[in-house]
Amino acid sequence: MKQIEAVASLTALAHDSRLAAFRLLVQAGPDGLAVGEIGQRLKLPGATLNSHLNVLRRAGLVRDTREGRSIRCRADYARMDALLAFLTENCCGNDTASCTPACTPTRRKRP
Amino acid sequence: MKQIEAVASLTALAHDSRLAAFRLLVQAGPDGLAVGEIGQRLKLPGATLNSHLNVLRRAGLVRDTREGRSIRCRADYARMDALLAFLTENCCGNDTASCTPACTPTRRKRP
DNA sequence: AATATATTTCTATAATTCCGGAATTATGAA
């Protein structure tokens, strides 16, 4: 991931409503949520929500597909992971001695 | 980590110069870098750099200690990790079946 | 076709952030 893309992603997430919307989608999983559903949960006017979703879309963090007259949004996990990797890239100059446990994130357990 | 803290951290990182500075510190490791050193590497005027560092400090992502007339900055790894954890929290509703490998970030291996 | 629902685009106002020169503060050296 390029720095310019990382900044776009971080900018997209750096807002109360957008971060809330993105986390809803992350937690919703592969099924995602319809735009209207997000709006109901966050209690946002349509135009406001849409402009925020557009920021997340441009950043590549949210994808969507039309389903009838609804539009279903999903978090792009690969994009999110690329962003997290970018932040910790070459942490401590890859000197594992000084890097652990200092900058080793506590990660979810793999099943 | 609270949402409001996450937004502050993301806002801090959502800028070209600030992200570059933070990554320099992440990669520098426990020794960190002096303010002036960061300024030289990023070629930023003092006032500009300082205002950016203040944003990172307020967000809790950068700590510093005075050393003589220099001030040495360090990335706060715990804070960074908390932010990454916040983003992926309860991913896919913790349904590991749908969550792997979709939203399992590839992170650095533990040594 | 006519109507209802879902979402988006357009638009304007309000609010916030960015930048860096100049002045100021802090520390160490002569």
Next chain:
DNA sequence: TTCATAATTCCGGAATTATAGAAATATATT
């Protein structure tokens, strides 16, 4: 104390972003 270096604060104009009403578009239903 005087001087030099390092870093910070102050300030205000320029640029960007946020918000949401109204109008427009897309799809489904009758």
